Structure formats: structure tokens, C-alpha cells
Amino acid sequence: MPVVKDLVPDLTQFYTQYQSIQPFLQAAPKLDPSKEYYQSKEDRAKLDGLYECILCACCQTSCPSYWWNGDKYLGPAVLLQAYRWISDSRDVKTQERLQFLNDSWKLYRCKTILNCTSVCPKGLNPAQAIANIKRMILESEPASKIHL
Template identity: 65%
Template sequence: MPQFRLPKDSQVKPGRRFSSAGGGKIREVHVYRYDPEAGENPRVDIYELDESQCGPMLLDALLKIKNEMDSTLALRRSCREGVCGSCAMNVNGQNVLACTSAIADFDGPIRVYPLPHMPVIKDLIADMTHFYAQYASIKPWIATQTPPPADRERLQSKEERELLDGLYECILCACCSTSCPSYWWNSDRYLGPAVLLQAYRWIVDSRDESVAERLDELEDPFKLYRCHTIMNCTQTCPKGLNPAKAIAEIKKLLVERQ
């Protein structure tokens, strides 16, 4: 399993408090802070934000904190449109994208942590190296043996293309995988919901000619069958996808080919 670089006494300690000037509604944002290189315990800093001086989304709040209150805060962000998956984090116990989560959706203090059960690089930045290596292991590209047509692309019917709906939209934010208890304890061998959904995306692509090889790779007690249909993955997916269904479809294909 991934090793967490925590001090021997890894209890999260109370942190600092920052106040925001302004006369509007004040919202507390509790943010997990941890720098493995510093050798200090994790802590939770509290930032008092004036909602009238901040954008509507949680990412707006975090950027206001970083830009105006505490420049040492580390987080990932890019598109601000729920497309890149960079700002995935755990907020009030739920894995979400900060850019598509409205401050108004949360009652009381907002508690922000990095994605659970992953090594922390710093503060809200989880180490995605292992997750991306698992994604690469399923060969996420069209694999063919026949040469491509000389005068056109490899074509699909409308019905064949529709089989990819609900699969290709995955943005690899890891919200689903890091919400899965099976992935927490077996991530060294279990591929997890996000990667298995991606694997199924290529299995059902009519242009791919390596379905048998892909199923052979997945027929493993840990890679696939550590899914116990807990459904956390489907509940938390910010794109509304259903990784649990994709995993079930892979299992069905394995049974049918026997």
C-alpha cells in the first residue's frame, strides 16, 4: 500500500485562525495543512471569509484565502469548469470538485481535506502517481491488429458510439476511487472504480480488437474482484457517472466468455 509520510505523532493539531475584513456574512473554512518536508504534525487552520467579498464556489473561497490571506496554502486547480479534475478534494466528508461546489451548498463551517487515503504532497495536494500508473496499466488507447483503412477513419455506427456514453466523460479526478473502502485497503493491487470504468470504456469500443487480452488482464482476484458493490463511487462521482455498473459489466463479460 502507499506509505504516508507522517510524523510518529500524527494527530492533527489545532492551527492558526485568519480573519477577513468585511461586514457581510462570515463563513469559517477549516483547511487541512500538512507539509511532509517540514517534519511537523498536520494541523487545521481556520479562515473567516466574508461571503459578500468572495465568488460563489468553494474554489473561489480557497483562491481568496491563498491570494489575500495565506499565500502558503497549496492546492491544485486549472479549468474552473469541472473538466480537468485538478481540484478534487474532500469537503465535509464528501469527495467533490471545488470548482463545481457552491459555498451555499454547505451548512456551517466548511471542512476541507485532501482526497482520503492517498499520500499528501502538501496541504490539499494528493500524490496521484500510483493512480496514474494504474490508469496506464489498462492501456487506455485503441489496440488493433488490422491495418487502418487507407481512405478513412475506423468507423462506428451510431449505436456503437452510444455504448461509450457514461464512460468517456470520466475526468480521472479520483473522487470515486478514493471514496472506495476496498481501494483504501487494497490500492496496491485493486485498480479501483475510476480505472476499471476506463478499462470498460475500451472493452466496449467497437474499434478495439484486443478485448480478449484486456479481459485476461482484468481477471484477477484483486484487480477487479475487490469491488464489493459498496456504491460510494457512483454516489460521489462529480460527473454523474456509474463506475459500479461498468465494473459489473466487466464481471458479466468474464462470466459469459466461460
């Protein structure tokens, strides 16, 4: 990330990449917006370790794959957030989200170096989220459609 001045990086690219994953709940269109839709305790527990991300980008800046391919690779923070929405039982766009990420540059640049996990101030594990996304794509797509 380019430095604007001491301790002030330019996060424009980071936020552009973050927006590309559509970081918001995409519920079924016919749901009543005035009504709440609850999750089971089990479904809610699946989001633990994902929603706590504060988007500080420490993991992005510690990732060698992001240093070399920051213009194409989404990076650990963005992929952790993508997995947060993929894992949400109320979201109906899981397959579309997985198809968007099934790209040799967006997702598969992670080499599991784990710098991201080491530097996270919240103790989160972006590498595990990235591995889970890869697993979900492998389980949902025929091998010929996986873009390694």
C-alpha cells in the same frame, strides 16, 4: 493516496494503474492509419457514461476496497476506463483486456458499496461498469478460469 500537501494528493500510483490497462484504442494492425473508421450510432451510444470520466480520482478515494487494497485493486476510475475500451467496437483487444482484469485483486475487490457513484462529479456509475466487466468475464471464460 498519500497527501503531498493540503488538497494535493500523490496520484503516481493511480496513473501507474491507469497505464496498466492500456487506455488507448488498439485497432487491427492492417488498418490504414490515414483513414477514419466510423462506428454505428448504436456502437457509439454504448460509450455514453464511460468516456466522460475526467480522471479526478474522487471515486478511488471514496472506495473502502481501494483504501485497504490500493496497491493491488485497480479501483473504480481505472476499471471504468478499462470498460470504456472493452466496450469500443473498434478495439480488437477485448479478450486480452478481459484476461488482464480476470484477477482476484485487480477486479474482484469491488463490493458494490457504491460510494464511487455517489461522489462522481460527472454523475457516472463506475460500479455498473465493474459489474459489466465481471459479467463479460463470466460469459467468456470457463468457470475454472475465473479468479475470484
